Amino acid sequence: QSLLTQPPSASGTPGQRVSISCSGSASNIGSHHVYWYQQVPETAPKLLIFRNNQRPSGVPDRFSGSKSGTSASLAISGLRSEDEADYYCAAWDDSLSGPVFGGGTKLTVL
Amino acid sequence: QVHLLQSGPEVKKPGASVKVSCKASGYTFTTYGISWVRQAPGQGFEWMGWISAYNGQTKYAQKVQGRVTMTTDSSTSTAYMELRSLRPDDTAVYYCARDGGTMIRGIIITYGMDGWGQGTTVTVSS
Numbered sequence: 001q002s003l004l005t006q007p008p009s010a011s012g013t014p015g016q017r018v019s020i021s022c023s024g025s026a027s028n029i030g031s032h033h034v035y036w037y038q039q040v041p042e043t044a045p046k047l048l049i050f051r052n053n054q055r056p057s058g059v060p061d062r063f064s065g066s067k068s069g070t071s072a073s074l075a076i077s078g079l080r081s082e083d084e085a086d087y088y089c090a091a092w093d094d095s096l097s098g099p100v101f102g103g104g105t106k107l108t109v110l
Numbered sequence: 111q112v113h114l115l116q117s118g119p120e121v122k123k124p125g126a127s128v129k130v131s132c133k134a135s136g137y138t139f140t141t142y143g144i145s146w147v148r149q150a151p152g153q154g155f156e157w158m159g160w161i162s163a164y165n166g167q168t169k170y171a172q173k174v175q176g177r178v179t180m181t182t183d184s185s186t187s188t189a190y191m192e193l194r195s196l197r198p199d200d201t202a203v204y205y206c207a208r209d210g211g212t213m214i215r216g217i218i219i220t221y222g223m224d225g226w227g228q229g230t231t232v233t234v235s236s
Contacts, residue, residue: 047224050221050222050224097172098160100157101154101156103154
């Protein structure tokens with residue numbers, strides 16, 4: 001059981017906007033930045049969002065992150081077939097004294 | 111462009127040790143740290159620890175503390191992760207990732223793990 005809770009699955013049709021939630025607690029999201037990673041199956045993860053809402057160079061502005069209290073969310077607008085992947089949130093956790101990852105959300109583009 | 115090249119797959123027996131390497135290129139190695147993260151089959155990610163490539167400072171996850179040692183060699187821009195007393199539940203894909211370069215009051219100051227190796231499969235089986 002991860003300290004960060006994500007829905008196991010999400011789906012949308014091309015062009016739609018989808019949102020993936022990440023719920024934590026005061027010891028992680030409530031006190032620290034949130035990061036989002038994308039993993040296409042059988043490949044290495046890729047950083048999508050850092051420090052809650054910042055995009056690394058090269059990440060399309062279709063991807064956006066937000067945080068409020070002990071929850072965060074990743075929004076993907078203008079959904080594309082290549083967005084089909086697993087998405088993970090992460091944040092530092094004070095009780096573990098290290099970063100923790102959510103269980104992941106499998107996004108299906110219908 | 112950040113590139114991290116990891117060593118090849120390993121098969122080990124319970125109780126043995128494994129050492130995975132991660133050779134960095136495309137950036138100044140000593141400016142950042144390296145985190146090691148593993149992913150068991152069909153599972154999510156588990157952070158194992160972090161090492162500063164600048165001064166060798168380390169921080170290990172409580173779960174593997176005492177069994178893991180992370181080191182770096184700045185002359186070859188290579189990071190290493192050794193895990194000892196292997197158990198079947200250590201079977202996973204092990205990733206290295208470029209991460210923050212400093213740690214303040216026990217917290218790694220990071221802008222995210224922004225470059226990842228291709229992963230090294232470690233299988234522990236008798």
